[in-house]
Amino acid sequence: MKKVLGLILFLSCFGFTASAQNCNADFLGTKTLYKKGKQKATPAPARYVPVFINHVGRHGARHLTKDVTASFAYGLLLSKADSAGALTEKGKKLQQMVIALQKVEKGNIKSISAEGVSELQGISERMFARYSNVFKGKPNLNVMITKEIRTKQSADAFLKGLNSKLKETASINEYTDDTHLRFYDASPAYKRFEDEVDKSELTLSLQKKERLAELNNAVAGRFFKDDFLSRIDAGERSKFVTDVFGFATIVFSLDKEIKQAGFNNSDLDFKSLFSCDELSKLSLFDMVDDYLKKGPGTDNNGIQVRVAVPLLVDFINSADEYIKTGKYNACLRFAHAETTAPFATLLQISTADKVSKDISKVNAAWKCSGIIPLSSNIQWVFYKKKGTTSYLVKILLNEKEAHITGLNTRSFPYYKWSDLRALYLTKLSKLNVKLTDDMASYLTNLK
Numbered sequence: 001m002k003k004v005l006g007l008i009l010f011l012s013c014f015g016f017t018a019s020a021q022n023c024n025a026d027f028l029g030t031k032t033l034y035k036k037g038k039q040k041a042t043p044a045p046a047r048y049v050p051v052f053i054n055h056v057g058r059h060g061a062r063h064l065t066k067d068v069t070a071s072f073a074y075g076l077l078l079s080k081a082d083s084a085g086a087l088t089e090k091g092k093k094l095q096q097m098v099i100a101l102q103k104v105e106k107g108n109i110k111s112i113s114a115e116g117v118s119e120l121q122g123i124s125e126r127m128f129a130r131y132s133n134v135f136k137g138k139p140n141l142n143v144m145i146t147k148e149i150r151t152k153q154s155a156d157a158f159l160k161g162l163n164s165k166l167k168e169t170a171s172i173n174e175y176t177d178d179t180h181l182r183f184y185d186a187s188p189a190y191k192r193f194e195d196e197v198d199k200s201e202l203t204l205s206l207q208k209k210e211r212l213a214e215l216n217n218a219v220a221g222r223f224f225k226d227d228f229l230s231r232i233d234a235g236e237r238s239k240f241v242t243d244v245f246g247f248a249t250i251v252f253s254l255d256k257e258i259k260q261a262g263f264n265n266s267d268l269d270f271k272s273l274f275s276c277d278e279l280s281k282l283s284l285f286d287m288v289d290d291y292l293k294k295g296p297g298t299d300n301n302g303i304q305v306r307v308a309v310p311l312l313v314d315f316i317n318s319a320d321e322y323i324k325t326g327k328y329n330a331c332l333r334f335a336h337a338e339t340t341a342p343f344a345t346l347l348q349i350s351t352a353d354k355v356s357k358d359i360s361k362v363n364a365a366w367k368c369s370g371i372i373p374l375s376s377n378i379q380w381v382f383y384k385k386k387g388t389t390s391y392l393v394k395i396l397l398n399e400k401e402a403h404i405t406g407l408n409t410r411s412f413p414y415y416k417w418s419d420l421r422a423l424y425l426t427k428l429s430k431l432n433v434k435l436t437d438d439m440a441s442y443l444t445n446l447k
Contacts, residue, residue, distance in 0.1 A: 023271060023274075023276035023279050023280075025252065026280070026283065026369065027248075027249070027271075027279040027280055027282065027283035028249050028252060028283070028369060029249070029283050029286050029287050029290065029368045029369060030286070030290060030337050030368060030369075030372050030373070030374070031061075031249040031250060031252065031253065031373075031374060032368075032369035032373035032374065033061055033115060033119070033252060033253065033373065033374055034060070034061070034119040034122075034123075034373050034374050034375035034376070034398070035373070036122060036123075036126065036399060039399075039400050039401060041130055041401075042394075042401060042412070042413055042414075044383050044392070044394075044414060045383075045385075045392065045411050045414060047385050047386045047387075048383040048384065048385050048386075048392055048414075049133050049383060049384060049386065050130075050131040050133050050134050050381055050382070050383050051133065051134060051382055051383065051384045052134060052319070052322045052328075052329065052330065052381075052382040053127070053131060053134055053329075053330040053331070053332075053379055053380065053381050053382070054315050054318055054319055054330075054331050054379070054380040054382075055127075055330060055331065055332045055333060055377060055378070055379045055380075056181075056311065056315075056333040056334075056335060056339065056340060056343065056377065056378050057120075057123070057154070057158070057332075057333065057334055057335070057340070057375060057376065057377035057378075058334075058335060058336055058337050058339065058340050058372060058374065058375055058376045058377065059112055059116065059148070059150040059151050059153070059154040059334060059335070059336065059374075059375070060112040060113070060115070060116025060117060060118075060119045060120045060150075060153075060154050060157060060374060060375045061112060061113050061115040061116035061119055061252075061253035061374040061375065062110075062111065062112045062113055062116055062150050062253060062374070063105055063108040063109055063110065063111050063112070063113055063250070063253070063254065063257075064105050064109055064110075064246075064250055065109065065110050066109065067102075067105070067109055068098060068101050068102040068105055068247075069102060071243045071246075072236070072239040072240055072243055073098065073239075073240050073243035073244050073247070074098055074102070074243075076232070076236070076240055077091070077094065077095045077098055077223075078095065078098070078099075080228075081223075081224055081228055082095060084228055085225075086224050086225045086227070086228030086229075087223065087224065087225070088222065088223055088224065088225060090222045090223055090273065091222070091223035091224055093273070094223050094244065094270075094273060096267075097247070097267065097268050097269070097270055098247065100261075100263050100267050100268050101247055101251070101268055103261050103263075104254060104257050104258055104261045104263065104268070105254075108257065110148065110149055110150055111149060111150055111153060112150045112153045112154055112157070113253045113254055113256070113257060114255075114256035114257065115253050115254070115255060115256065115374075116150075116153075116154065116157070116253065116374065116375065117153075117157040119157075119374065119375040120154050120157035120158040120161065120375060121157050121158065121160060121161030121164075122161065123158065123161070123375060123377060123399070124158045124159070124160075124161035124162040124165075125161045125162070125164070125165060126399065127162070127379075128162055128165040128166070129165070131381060132165075134329050134330060134381075135162070135165075135166055135170070135329060135330075137167075137168065138166075138168040138169070138170065138171060139166065139168075139170045139171070139329040139330065140170070140171045140173070140327065140328050140329055141159075141170050141171065141172050141173070141328060141329060141330050141331075141332060142173050142318070142327075142328040142330070142331045142332070143155055143159070143172055143173065143174040143175075143332050143333075143334075144174075144175060144176075144177040144180065144181060144331070144332070144333040144334070145174065145175075145176055145177070145181075145333075145334050145335075146176060146177070146178055146181045146182050146334070146335055146336065147176055147178055147182070148336070151181075151334040151335060151336070152334075154334045154375075155174065155332070155334045158332065158334070159172065159332075173328075177314075177333075179310055179439050179440050179443070180310045180311050180313075180314040180333075180439065181311065181333055181334075181335040181336075181339050182335065182336070182338075182339070183307050183308060183309075183310045183311065183339075183439075183443055184307055184338045184339075184342075186440065186443040186444070187303075187307050187443040187444070187446045188444070189303060189446050189447050190303055190304070190307045190443075190446065193293075193303050193304065194293055197289070197292045197293055200292075202292070202298070202359055203288070203289075203292070206284075206285070206288060206359055206360060207285070209360060210281050210284065210285070210360065212238075212281070212285065213234060213238075215241070215278055215281055215282070216234070216237040216238050216240075216241045217237060218278075219241045219244070219273075219274065219278060220232065220237045220240055220241060222273065223273075241282070244270060244273070245270075245274070245279075245282045247268075247270045248270035248271040248273075248274065248279070251265070251268045251269075251270060253374065254268075284360070284362075284363075286368075287362060287363065287368045288359055288360075288362055290337070290341065290368055290372070291356070291359075291362045291366050291368070292304070294337065294338055294341035294342055294372070295341050295342070295345055295352070295366050295368075295371070296345050296352070296353055296354060296355045296356075296365075296366060297355070298355065299355070300345055300353050300354075300355055303446065303447070304342055305342045305345045305346050306346075306431060306446065307342060307443070307446060308339070308342035308343045308345075308346045309346070309428065309431060309433055309439075309442060310439035310442060310443065311333075311339065311343050311346075312343070312346055312347070312424060312427075312428070313428070313433065313435055313437070313439060314439075315380065316421060316424060316425070316435060317435055318331045319380065319382065319417070319421075320435075322382070323391065337372040337376065340371075340372055340376050340377070340378060341371060341372045343378060344371055344372075344378060344397060346427075347378070347395065347404065347424075348404050348405040348406055348407070348423075349378075349395065349397050349402045349403070349404065349405075350402065350403040350404070350405050351366075351367070351370065351371065351397065351402070351403075352366065352371050352397065353405055354366055370398070371397070371398075373398070376397075376398055377396075377397075377398060377399070378395070378396065378397055379395070379396040379399070380393050380394075380395055381393065381394045381395075381396065382417065383414065390416075391416075391417035391418075392411070392414040392415065392416060392417065393414070393415050393416075393417050393420050394413045394414050394415075395413070395415070395420075401413035404420070404423070406423070407419060407420065407423050
């Protein structure tokens with residue numbers, strides 16, 4: 001009997017260790033690497049050909065957005081605990097990983113990674129393969145980026161992939177457009193809303209239900225000796241764990257850079273320092289935060305969605321301009337997760353506009369990794385019937401054909417442009433917005 005119990009105990013311990021080492025990547029959330037859509041393209045109705053593309057995409061897989069040495073975890077590990085002799089063996093292991101990450105990230109902060117370049121090039125090459133008629137001859141492209149360097153780098157990678165397929169290099173009109181692409185930064189009311197979410201009963205009750213404080217204590221306790229740990233308050237433990245979890249998620253985007261710096265992936269395997277359950281719970285907190293601030297939240301007509309109205313206005317106006325003048329073959333925008341997530345909800349894309357009844361099970365209604373992974377994108381592909389002025393539009397989320405909630409069509413995934421436009425104009429009208437309104441003023445006055 002003792003042998004049997006011993007075997008069960010051994011297998012249980014082994015099972016925990018294995019799970020901690022071999023968790024799947026579901027915990028990555030918005031740092032999930034982009035996967036090309038496997039769905040086959042539905043043939044267009046007879047005599048319809050693609051003629052114009054309206055596109056917005058998130059930047060590609062990236063490096064950290066602030067230096068490792070500026071993180072709370074770095075200071076606590078290297079400036080305080082190390083000099084105090086307060087690191088456990090796992091703490092020393094973590095310290096070496098953080099030092100390695102700093103070497104990998106030196107000179108790369110805020111930039112996209114080699115993985116990000118590959119993601120964007122792949123998207124543009126597939127776009128050309130599927131809709132080559134849009135890019136025939138010498139295409140004229142309208143390209144919009146934000147003030148952040150990673151969107152410029154993403155645009156460059158995308159265009160490099162596209163130009164490699166063109167017979168003639170495209171003519172590019174490129175400019176920064178933060179009003180339509182970083183709308184979330186331009187609205188004082190939305191910034192206040194973000195702060196309110198952090199302090200909301202919904203957020204605090206989830207943290208209590210999922211025992212976030214106990215999780216932070218357990219994780220921090222792995223790396224620091226008891227006397228030192230007793231001097232770190234709850235807020236500091238939370239900052240520390242958040243930083244280390246952030247390191248665990250970012251390294252998946254840095255495969256090539258890790259090798260170039262002379263390290264193996266195992267040298268920066270931060271996730272091995274957590275159990276799978278801890279990774280899952282930390283991911284849940286991040287996902288709920290994204291869902292409440294960037295997605296449907298508790299109201300899919302809330303300010304976190306309405307803040308994306310400038311982008312919808314820009315999409316409609318640019319489509320109207322194409323139909324009227326044919327000036328641009330495609331409008332290509334490169335932005336952020338905070339751009340694409342609310343826009344997907346505003347458009348009523350069926351996988352992105354569901355309000356979850358149970359915030360702890362948000363993944364069942366709104367799967368963050370499927371909506372806003374790295375390089376996430378939304379495309380409106382316009383088709384024109386030869387010899388007519390009839391247009392159809394196919395909407396894609398991450399290159400997958402999307403259903404629009406509340407709009408019917410006899411030829412899914414193709415919607416009549418007149419129907420789609422009317423749906424969105426009605427939505428804008430209810431918000432007292434016109435296509436001619438100044439969007440900077442809209443954001444300033446948004447409530």
